Amino acid sequence: MENYVHGxxxxxxxxxxxxxxxxxxxxxxxxxxxxxxxxxxxxxGIGAQTVILTKNSPEAQxxxxxxxxxxxxxxxxxISKQNIANVIFQKADIFDLPFAEEHFDHIFICFxxxxxxxxxxxxxxxxxxxxxxxxxxxxEGDHGSFYCHPQSKEAMMTVKCLIxxxxxxxxxxxxxxxxxxxLNKAGYKETRVSPRMVYVDSSxxxxxxxxxxxxxxxxxxxxxxQALSLNLIDDKIWDKGINDLYRATEDDGTFCxxxxxxxxxxxx
Amino acid sequence: MENYVHGxxxxxxxxxxxxxxxxxxxxxxxxxxxxxxxxxxxxxGIGAQTVILTKNSPEAQxxxxxxxxxxxxxxxxxISKQNIANVIFQKADIFDLPFAEEHFDHIFICFxxxxxxxxxxxxxxxxxxxxxxxxxxxxEGDHGSFYCHPQSKEAMMTVKCLIxxxxxxxxxxxxxxxxxxxLNKAGYKETRVSPRMVYVDSSxxxxxxxxxxxxxxxxxxxxxxQALSLNLIDDKIWDKGINDLYRATEDDGTFCxxxxxxxxxxxx
Numbered sequence: 001m002e003n004y005v006h007g008x009x010x011x012x013x014x015x016x017x018x019x020x021x022x023x024x025x026x027x028x029x030x031x032x033x034x035x036x037x038x039x040x041x042x043x044x045g046i047g048a049q050t051v052i053l054t055k056n057s058p059e060a061q062x063x064x065x066x067x068x069x070x071x072x073x074x075x076x077x078x079i080s081k082q083n084i085a086n087v088i089f090q091k092a093d094i095f096d097l098p099f100a101e102e103h104f105d106h107i108f109i110c111f112x113x114x115x116x117x118x119x120x121x122x123x124x125x126x127x128x129x130x131x132x133x134x135x136x137x138x139x140e141g142d143h144g145s146f147y148c149h150p151q152s153k154e155a156m157m158t159v160k161c162l163i164x165x166x167x168x169x170x171x172x173x174x175x176x177x178x179x180x181x182x183l184n185k186a187g188y189k190e191t192r193v194s195p196r197m198v199y200v201d202s203s204x205x206x207x208x209x210x211x212x213x214x215x216x217x218x219x220x221x222x223x224x225x226q227a228l229s230l231n232l233i234d235d236k237i238w239d240k241g242i243n244d245l246y247r248a249t250e251d252d253g254t255f256c257x258x259x260x261x262x263x264x265x266x267x268x
Numbered sequence: 269m270e271n272y273v274h275g276x277x278x279x280x281x282x283x284x285x286x287x288x289x290x291x292x293x294x295x296x297x298x299x300x301x302x303x304x305x306x307x308x309x310x311x312x313g314i315g316a317q318t319v320i321l322t323k324n325s326p327e328a329q330x331x332x333x334x335x336x337x338x339x340x341x342x343x344x345x346x347i348s349k350q351n352i353a354n355v356i357f358q359k360a361d362i363f364d365l366p367f368a369e370e371h372f373d374h375i376f377i378c379f380x381x382x383x384x385x386x387x388x389x390x391x392x393x394x395x396x397x398x399x400x401x402x403x404x405x406x407x408e409g410d411h412g413s414f415y416c417h418p419q420s421k422e423a424m425m426t427v428k429c430l431i432x433x434x435x436x437x438x439x440x441x442x443x444x445x446x447x448x449x450x451l452n453k454a455g456y457k458e459t460r461v462s463p464r465m466v467y468v469d470s471s472x473x474x475x476x477x478x479x480x481x482x483x484x485x486x487x488x489x490x491x492x493x494q495a496l497s498l499n500l501i502d503d504k505i506w507d508k509g510i511n512d513l514y515r516a517t518e519d520d521g522t523f524c525x526x527x528x529x530x531x532x533x534x535x536x
Binding site: 142174177178191192193194195199201252254256260 | 416419448459522
């Protein structure tokens with residue numbers, strides 16, 4: 001299900017690492033866990049977030065799982081390159097967790113729910129292995145939060161293709177704005193959602209390159225084949241749309257996208 | 269030009285004051301001026317921002333102008349009710365400013381450029397009365413930044429009516445995202461734009477009421493007559509759209525809108 005957005009190709013891997021690097025401060029500055037606490041990272045993928053999490057909480061013990069052995073192998077290799085010792089990897093499914101009830105102090109899940117047809121069920125399954133009073137932290141994007149200047153109809157059509165393809169795969173790329181009701185419906189309490197808006201103009205060249213071009217536009221471009229083969233868009237309109245997205249990364253352009261970070265408690 | 273969004277009716281006046289009150293911290297927390305400095309507030313309207321500005325900088329001296337004598341009368345009355353002494357009001361046009369060159373230390377302009385067909389010219393005119401090295405602060409909304417959950421096509425169509433009506437009046441309600449190039453094109457330097465996203469869910473009942481319902485939905489509802497008479501939308505679709513906007517203010521709904529705050533310097 002994840003092979004078009006969080007893929008396993010080297011190019012995709014590099015995009016994910018780029019994304020994590022340029023957005024690290026925005027998304028992760030307020031996540032750190034106490035010494036000795038036991039944290040589950042659910043759906044670690046190739047470890048883009050794992051690297052940040054483990055460094056931000058060097059005395060916490062992480063357990064990172066993913067359904068893909070291949071992703072776990074990539075993550076392990078990256079973690080060992082960086083001499084990070086406070087994480088164990090394991091192939092495991094969120095819907096069939098090999099852990100005792102209340103095994104973890106806290107749970108972290110990032111860019112995973114958007115790919116699942118049943119995100120509330122996933123949150124409920126995760127809740128079982130979380131201690132009472134423990135927190136869950138969820139980070140998701142929201143492709144419907146994108147806009148730019150100059151903005152063209154064709155540019156927005158390419159983004160709509162990305163949204164529709166993810167919906168066709170039973171995912172939901174508009175999930176960021178829904179974290180609050182999702183966490184509540186899964187039974188968590190004291191839910192707090194914080195938007196993390198990425199606003200990019202040419203005074204921030206690192207974000208122009210690292211976010212607008214190499215993360216967002218790269219992600220849209222990644223669905224070209226599927227968009228054309230599903231007849232969601234005509235190829236001339238596609239090309240104009242992608243050019244127009246790049247146009248918004250020029251000196252007088254601006255680019256806006258919002259991630260959402262939710263935290264909630266497992267109640268008594 | 270401003271009579272549908274920043275109108276002069278009592279109801280509108282109360283909406284504007286509501287808006288300023290609930291958004292004050294978000295928009296204004298980082299604006300204060302030194303003792304003795306001379307500030308121009310351009311387009312003060314009924315004084316919704318003037319009250320905040322003058323209180324945040326009690327030792328600065330404000331000069332607030334507006335093209336409408338009626339608005340100025342309302343603003344004066346509000347300011348005198350609140351015993352604020354550090355502001356002078358004057359009827360004046362941004363495009364024909366009755367001040368000497370470099371008369372002001374700083375300029376503040378909020379929710380004005382969106383109504384002007386020539387915002388760059390306005391910024392240039394203002395620049396003439398600003399001292400070299402002085403700052404201009406611009407705050408604008410961006411109606412294209414709105415989204416919500418649940419979100420319906422009809423809800424988005426009502427918002428589109430608001431955008432189109434403002435465009436028909438030669439305004440630009442998508443101006444927030446454009447502050448960076450506008451300030452640069454008007455000759456200012458060191459432009460910095462900061463998005464101020466309003467994210468609302470039911471954990472923030474004051475914003476649900478003060479922003480989502482009484483500011484944003486109220487503003488959309490304000491163009492109903494014009495939208496119907498211009499045949500921009502059918503009245504059944506309109507009613508469903510407005511109901512759907514309210515639906516997003518219920519317990520499991522969320523509401524997102526972004527203001528933009530730009531600051532820049534007048535260069536040598």
